[in-house]
Amino acid sequence: MSEQAPFAGNLRDLRAHFGYTLEQVAEGAGVTRQSIAKWESGQSVPDIIHADALAKFYDVALDELINHDTAASGVGIPPKGKHLFGTIQIGERGQVVIPKAARDLFKLKKGDQLVVLGDEAGPLPGLALVKSDAFLAQATAYSHMLQQGKADSHDQ
Numbered sequence: 001m002s003e004q005a006p007f008a009g010n011l012r013d014l015r016a017h018f019g020y021t022l023e024q025v026a027e028g029a030g031v032t033r034q035s036i037a038k039w040e041s042g043q044s045v046p047d048i049i050h051a052d053a054l055a056k057f058y059d060v061a062l063d064e065l066i067n068h069d070t071a072a073s074g075v076g077i078p079p080k081g082k083h084l085f086g087t088i089q090i091g092e093r094g095q096v097v098i099p100k101a102a103r104d105l106f107k108l109k110k111g112d113q114l115v116v117l118g119d120e121a122g123p124l125p126g127l128a129l130v131k132s133d134a135f136l137a138q139a140t141a142y143s144h145m146l147q148q149g150k151a152d153s154h155d156q
Contacts, residue, residue: 006069008042010077013070014058015040028057055080098129106131 015025015036022033029036029050038044046054055062060077068077075084085099098108108114113132119125 005042005066006071007045007066008040009070010065010068011036011040011054013076014060014065017076018058025054025057029053 011025015022020028022036026033026036029046030053031046031050035044035046035050039046045051051065052062055065058065058077059080061080064077064080070076078084083102083105085102088096088099090096102108108131114129115132115135117128117130119128
C-alpha cells in the first residue's frame with residue numbers, strides 16, 4: 001500500500017480518538033477485528049461498502065476518511081458537516097472577509113444578511129454567523145412552540 005494515502009492513519013487516529021477497541025470498530029463496520037487491523041496497518045484496504053460503514057460508524061465524510069491528511073492540515077478529521085475554514089483578520093473598522101470555501105459551501109453572496117451571535121461564557125466564548133432567514137425561521141418556529149405550550153397549559 002502507498003504510504004502517501006492517509007487512510008490507514010486516519011483509521012488508527014479515529015479509533016484512538018474515540019477510545020474504541022478493534023472489536024468495537026469491527027462490530028460497527030460488520031467485519032472481523034483482523035480486517036480492521038489489516039486496514040489500520042495499511043496491509044489492505046476495505047471495499048467501498050465497508051469504507052462507507054466505517055465513515056458512518058465514526059460519523060465522518062467518506063472522502064475525509066480516505067483523503068484527509070492530518071499532518072498537512074494540523075487537525076484531525078472533522079465530524080460530518082463540521083468545518084474549519086481557517087482564521088480571518090478583523091479590519092480597521094471591524095470588517096471581516098469570510099473565506100471563499102465557506103461562502104461557496106453556504107452559498108453566501110453579496111447582499112446576503114447574516115445574524116451575528118455571541119457567547120461570552122463556556123469553554124469557547126466567541127461569535128457565530130447564521131443566515132438571517134434561517135435564524136428567523138428557527139426563532140419563529142421556537143416562538144410558535146412556546147405559544148402552543150402556554151396555550152396547552154391554560155387548557156388544563
